Amino acid sequence: MSLLLKKHIREIIPALSDQEFEYVMRHFVPVKRQKHQFLIQADDEVKSNYWVVKGCLKLYCLDDDGKEHILQFAMENWWVSDYIALYSRGKSEFYISCIEDSELLSITMDNIDKLCSEMHAMEHFWNVKKRFGYVALQKRIVSLLKNSAEERYNQLLEQYPQLLQRVPKKMIASYLGVSRETLSRFNAGQDVM
């Protein structure tokens, strides 16, 4: 578990020594959740960021009619939390639940801040990770504003082919903002190709 995280951090900070990594690792706590269990629920105080070692999760909100809107999926190597609540040290308006049995490494925001102030390299790590995160969100907004549902489906298929193998179709439909029936039509198109 720690070997995987070391590899992940060294992709951005190749010079991080084993000793430095061991120090960083002491700030993480392993978390296990079974399929359907929650990592975060609405009204929870959000204090931690999570790195996915194994498994698949979804971040979603509910509208006034109780309809689920999926903002993000998370799989191996991805970070997930409710960042709106985490950064404001507030309560969540979202849910994160497991689509598969999942193993994560969690680190509190206090410990992230501590590591960032103690180690310039770790501040750099999170700074760079946020660049990727920002770009992913920007692309999702462009896609929601500009592309048809079918274009959004094809983009998702191209970017994350493994996601479509692991996630039930009704959740893909919720992420794309279309009905399950509409999604079936795109699928039919894909099968023919």
Next chain:
Amino acid sequence: MSLLLKKHIREIIPALSDQEFEYVMRHFVPVKRQKHQFLIQADDEVKSNYWVVKGCLKLYCLDDDGKEHILQFAMENWWVSDYIALYSRGKSEFYISCIEDSELLSITMDNIDKLCSEMHAMEHFWNVKKRFGYVALQKRIVSLLKNSAEERYNQLLEQYPQLLQRVPKKMIASYLGVSRETLSRFNAGQDVM
């Protein structure tokens, strides 16, 4: 101009000395653009990030029919660039143009990376700024997925009342993803309230 930026950076790094700030400031270049002029156009190589000293700008893309979709506005104290292109050192698929005559301070990505590696405090500054940016984008996605156009309009009115005074209604409609006519109905509602 530099006094304003010093104040802006010290909101996150209160301990930044005048001498350190002067060093940081040497990496910025003033940029002026008149109303309707472009800061970035599609196919431009994007090398800089911009801080708005004065004025108002819009970041937008065009769809296949040439229709404009506004992703973001930028006013005094906001940072603006095409971050998708900037972080990947690639070409832009977006436009940034001036809604008013605008004065900006620009810094190249190379100089941001240089300052970040030389000064832990500046790495911290951009790390924290990105937290705010990430949260703003996340909120926009939630809003696009979950809220009606009228709810999105009321949110914008609440968050940035000055924006609605400064930006033509057709641009607000483009940002919200509604027609100019639909927006008029929300306005009428507001007038009555």
